[in-house]
Amino acid sequence: MTLDSETKAVELPEHHGDELRLWLRLLTCTTLIEGEVRSRLRERFDVTLPRFDLMAQLDKVPEGMTLSDVSKRMMVSNGNVTGLVERLVESGHLDRRTSEVDRRVQVIRLTKAGRAEFRKMAAEHELWIADIFGDLTPKDVRELMRLLAKTKTSAQKSARARGD
Amino acid sequence: MTLDSETKAVELPEHHGDELRLWLRLLTCTTLIEGEVRSRLRERFDVTLPRFDLMAQLDKVPEGMTLSDVSKRMMVSNGNVTGLVERLVESGHLDRRTSEVDRRVQVIRLTKAGRAEFRKMAAEHELWIADIFGDLTPKDVRELMRLLAKTKTSAQKSARARGD
DNA sequence: CCAGATTTCTTTAAGTTTCAAGCAATGGCG
DNA sequence: CGCCATTGCTTGAAACTTAAAGAAATCTGG
Numbered sequence: 001m002t003l004d005s006e007t008k009a010v011e012l013p014e015h016h017g018d019e020l021r022l023w024l025r026l027l028t029c030t031t032l033i034e035g036e037v038r039s040r041l042r043e044r045f046d047v048t049l050p051r052f053d054l055m056a057q058l059d060k061v062p063e064g065m066t067l068s069d070v071s072k073r074m075m076v077s078n079g080n081v082t083g084l085v086e087r088l089v090e091s092g093h094l095d096r097r098t099s100e101v102d103r104r105v106q107v108i109r110l111t112k113a114g115r116a117e118f119r120k121m122a123a124e125h126e127l128w129i130a131d132i133f134g135d136l137t138p139k140d141v142r143e144l145m146r147l148l149a150k151t152k153t154s155a156q157k158s159a160r161a162r163g164d
Numbered sequence: 165m166t167l168d169s170e171t172k173a174v175e176l177p178e179h180h181g182d183e184l185r186l187w188l189r190l191l192t193c194t195t196l197i198e199g200e201v202r203s204r205l206r207e208r209f210d211v212t213l214p215r216f217d218l219m220a221q222l223d224k225v226p227e228g229m230t231l232s233d234v235s236k237r238m239m240v241s242n243g244n245v246t247g248l249v250e251r252l253v254e255s256g257h258l259d260r261r262t263s264e265v266d267r268r269v270q271v272i273r274l275t276k277a278g279r280a281e282f283r284k285m286a287a288e289h290e291l292w293i294a295d296i297f298g299d300l301t302p303k304d305v306r307e308l309m310r311l312l313a314k315t316k317t318s319a320q321k322s323a324r325a326r327g328d
Numbered sequence: 329c330c331a332g333a334t335t336t337c338t339t340t341a342a343g344t345t346t347c348a349a350g351c352a353a354t355g356g357c358g
Numbered sequence: 359c360g361c362c363a364t365t366g367c368t369t370g371a372a373a374c375t376t377a378a379a380g381a382a383a384t385c386t387g388g
Contacts, residue, residue, distance in 0.1 A: 135318030
């Protein structure tokens with residue numbers, strides 16, 4: 001019966017409300033900011049957030065990336081990227097070609113026009129973000145960075161433990 | 165020219181990269197956790213995250229809420245809620261009736277079955293969240309709560325300044 | 329009372345998103 | 359070489375999401 005009581009001790013209803021509240025607050029913050037950025041992007045540049053995000057990924061890598069790379073970086077499904085890229089190629093923002101060393105692979109890059117347009121948007125976007133986080137002191141920012149890094153690591157560990 | 169130089173001083177290209185990096189990290193964290201929760205909900209209960217979230221809102225208010233209330237709380241559009249509710253009524257989780265004092269208003273509540281199913285899911289959900297945030301100390305949690313509250317206030321202020 | 333404004337919800341179109349299934353190309357191994 | 363597992367991407371179905379326009383009920387100021 002010792003084992004039994006020990007087992008019970010571990011399974012006793014613990015106090016997890018704080019973590020739950022933290023998660024809800026994290027989600028609220030992100031949703032709030034995301035909505036704000038989304039509506040500014042639409043209003044100001046008539047562009048959607050996913051399009052902007054995709055272009056942001058590509059802007060960092062002039063030589064281009066494969067669809068899989070994009071999909072991993074954006075943490076969205078492959079099929080999602082296929083559709084997004086389709087529309088961005090259609091609108092002339094992206095350039096897409098099949099890799100010559102591996103014909104399964106599609107390499108996409110920003111076109112000249114796409115890059116120019118993105119840079120313009122990105123410059124304003126950065127100001128919006130600075131404004132949105134405007135009440136935080138540099139110390140707050142550092143501290144949040146640190147705690148979110150820790151959170152990310154913790155979440156990744158938990159995901160990995162379950163089997164990715 | 166004093167005014168000019170003062171103006172310039174304000175408009176000098178400032179250092180906003182930190183805020184941008186913070187926003188990206190915040191977004192990464194949330195996306196990561198959201199994806200994890202989403203896939204556990206599907207795997208374990210074959211339910212989508214939006215359905216779960218909607219039921220979570222309703223669980224807190226046994227007498228029910230209007231669609232507008234839900235839409236505000238979840239920070240999603242009205243049309244979105246209309247569709248979600250439709251499917252959840254269809255599946256027997258929700259009960260919907262027209263208010264008698266205002267015939268524009270639809271009041272929705274969890275059905276008995278819906279509530280029972282939600283409670284079961286919520287119990288496990290809370291454990292997942294605790295696990296996902298498992299590396300954070302109680303102090304980390306408190307500090308994150310505080311900083312995210314500040315962030316939320318700042319973001320709301322910025323949104324309001326633009327005109328909601 | 330009643331005309332216009334507002335609120336609540338639905339509808340529509342376009343786009344985003346996931347998951348699962350499928351296809352094509354590659355790479356490894358016997 | 360030839361099988362077959364893997365990888366990269368696309369497709370298809372269902373769901374989710376938004377913005378915008380519309381319909382119905384209510385409220386408000388004259």
